[in-house]
Amino acid sequence: MKLLSVPVTIIFLLHHCGVGSLENYYWREYVGRVPEDAIVAGETAAHTNVYIGQGCVQNGGLIVGAIFPGVKEVHVPYGGDKKLDKYVKILCGPQDNFYWMSANYSNLHLEVIGKHAVIGGHEHAHGYMNIGRISYGGDIKVGKVTSYWPGKAYFYFVDNDYYWREYVGRVPQDAIVAGKTAADKNVYIGQGYVKNAGLIVGSIYPGVKEVHVPYDGDKKLDKYIKILCGPQDNFYWMSANYSNLHLEVIDKHAVIGGHEDANGYMNIGRISHGGDIIVGKISSFWPGKAHFYFIDNGSEKHVDSYQVLMYNGDNFAIDPRIKK
Ligand SMILES: *[C@@H]1O[C@H](CO)[C@@H](O)[C@H](O)[C@H]1NC(C)=O
Ligand SMILES: *[C@@H]1O[C@H](CO)[C@@H](O)[C@H](O)[C@H]1NC(C)=O
Ligand SMILES: *[C@@H]1O[C@H](CO)[C@@H](O)[C@H](O)[C@H]1NC(C)=O
Numbered sequence: 036m037k038l039l040s041v042p043v044t045i046i047f048l049l050h051h052c053g054v055g056s057l058e059n060y061y062w063r064e065y066v067g068r069v070p071e072d073a074i075v076a077g078e079t080a081a082h083t084n085v086y087i088g089q090g091c092v093q094n095g096g097l098i099v100g101a102i103f104p105g106v107k108e109v110h111v112p113y114g115g116d117k118k119l120d121k122y123v124k125i126l127c128g129p130q131d132n133f134y135w136m137s138a139n140y141s142n143l144h145l146e147v148i149g150k151h152a153v154i155g156g157h158e159h160a161h162g163y164m165n166i167g168r169i170s171y172g173g174d175i176k177v178g179k180v181t182s183y184w185p186g187k188a189y190f191y192f193v194d195n196d197y198y199w200r201e202y203v204g205r206v207p208q209d210a211i212v213a214g215k216t217a218a219d220k221n222v223y224i225g226q227g228y229v230k231n232a233g234l235i236v237g238s239i240y241p242g243v244k245e246v247h248v249p250y251d252g253d254k255k256l257d258k259y260i261k262i263l264c265g266p267q268d269n270f271y272w273m274s275a276n277y278s279n280l281h282l283e284v285i286d287k288h289a290v291i292g293g294h295e296d297a298n299g300y301m302n303i304g305r306i307s308h309g310g311d312i313i314v315g316k317i318s319s320f321w322p323g324k325a326h327f328y329f330i331d332n333g334s335e336k337h338v339d340s341y342q343v344l345m346y347n348g349d350n351f352a353i354d355p356r357i358k359k
Pocket of ligand 2: 340
């Protein structure tokens with residue numbers, strides 16, 4: 036999943052219809068066959084249509100993602116890439132009634148005044164989201180716009196340039212190496228589910244099935260662990276600290292490592308500690324207080340300065356077209 040603070044185009048309904056607007060677009064069930072009246076959001080680099088999907092994330096809400104013809108599942112951005120293959124819906128209506136308008140995270144709430152931005156779904160914890168798209172690596176990507184945060188209406192979408200694989204003790208070949216231990220063993224990036232808390236980042240050591248993640252102490256997890264994978268060359272580490280992180284990542288792409296239900300998305304950090312590289316969570320959901328939390332010999336610690344995992348495989352160009 037990616038978080039971009041680049042301009043995005045948002046889908047709007049042309050005629051402001053007030054209450055009657057429900058008749059102008061609707062969500063149909065989607066089980067792999069695209070209805071004739073599905074709204075086309077754009078094309079992939081391979082010239083196949085991209086449609087607008089909506090999936091239900093348990094305890095999360097109804098989240099927007101791209102639908103590709105013939106592909107039954109939809110991947111939606113919600114604390115990572117959520118793959119959904121049931122109860123998926125596809126946005127339908129008269130194509131001519133829609134247009135896309137450029138906006139960015141800071142001006143969206145002003146731009147939509149007196150217009151009708153299409154609602155794409157909602158998050159239980161936050162409210163309604165809009166539907167965005169960008170042109171990215173030759174493809175059109177569809178995703179959610181966090182319009183429930185005025186001034187912070189970012190565009191999130193799922194990109195499979197990196198992904199979390201299941202981890203049960205065997206490190207996949209494409210796992211991203213975060214560094215080495217003092218004993219010259221690789222350290223990888225793990226993510227584990229802490230009940231009632233969220234998806235939290237920690238270190239994975241080859242051959243060790245459990246992951247220890249920092250959440251109100253050392254949480255040892257041995258089920259439902261994921262490991263971050265993708266093309267190693269597309270990643271780099273950038274130095275940051277608790278007070279400047281939110282400024283340093285503007286217009287860059289910091290990798291999302293997970294989320295805390297109560298707080299929001301976290302980034303992935305690392306430090307060198309006693310000769311080891313240790314991976315942990317950055318509390319980036321608190322701008323100005325984005326500390327690095329990690330597990331050191333069974334206890335949770337935090338530090339002020341660290342390196343944050345960044346992604347540079349981005350090859351996006353903004354689609355300036357406004358379609359009617
Ligand atoms: C958002 O867009 C507006 C209007 O195009 C522009 O003036 C503003 O600088 C942009 N803001 C950011 C943060 O990109
Ligand atoms: C954070 O890093 C910036 C840039 O390197 C530096 O200017 C600033 O003093 C640092 N802040 C703290 C609190 O360490
Ligand atoms: C790690 O923790 C154990 C038990 O708390 C302690 O006995 C040991 O000395 C610690 N090791 C280091 C290197 O601090």
